[in-house]
Amino acid sequence: MSNYPVQMFEYHTWASQAILGKIKELPPSVLSQEVNSSFPTIAHALTHIYAVDKMWYMVLTGTGMPEALQACMLLNAKIMSSVDEYANEFAQLSEQYREWFRGQADLEQTILLDNPFAGIRQTSLAEIVLHLVNHGTYHRGNVSTMLRQLGHSSTMNDYALFWYQEAAK
Known part of the structure; x- marks a missing residue:
């Protein structure tokens, strides 16, 4: 595939579902067990990944970043009660992204991004997608560390690994 931002997004979706699949194998209490990490629980880390993914989707579909950040803050406060709920929410959002990709002819198109924390800059849609993938990868690493701290x-x-999984399809 030559559309690397889309391929990287597919990796992001696959990797999120992979780690959620692992968490499904564990006792449900693992979501809410407290750990000494960058997030107090795995549920908090998953909520953060989801909220930021949703925020960037909102930006990509035309919402101003200040408004999208406000919505993200509200989502960040809503801890889901089960791994299945996280898996379903992530899957639904991934489908929204895929629909957006189908209608997006030029990922090199730039938008004016007004980031309240960093300022205003022209940013390509591809840069935003790659950032969201990188953000998710970073925090899935946090989740992996948290799982190990909890003895799993x-x-x-x-x-x-995604390359080989995709090639096997």
Whole structure:
């Protein structure tokens, strides 16, 4: 595939579902067990990933970043009660992104991004997609560490494994 931002987004979707699949194998209480990490619980980390994914979707579909950030803050406060709920919400949002990609002819198109924390800049749609993938990868690493702190193994969700999973399809 030559459309790397879309391919990277597909990796992001796959990796999120992979780690959620691993968490599904564990006792439900693992979501809410407190750990000494960058998030107090795995549920908080998953909520943050989802809220930021949703925020960038809103920006990509025309919402101003200040308004999207406000919505993200509200989502960040809503901890979901089960791994299935997270998996379903992530899957639904991924479908919204895919629909957006189908209607988007030029990911090199730029928009004026008004980031209240960093300022105003022209940013390509592709840069935003790649940022959201990178953000998710970073925080899935947090989740993997949290799982290990709780005495559980994580699961491999590297981009290189995604290559082989996709080739096998």
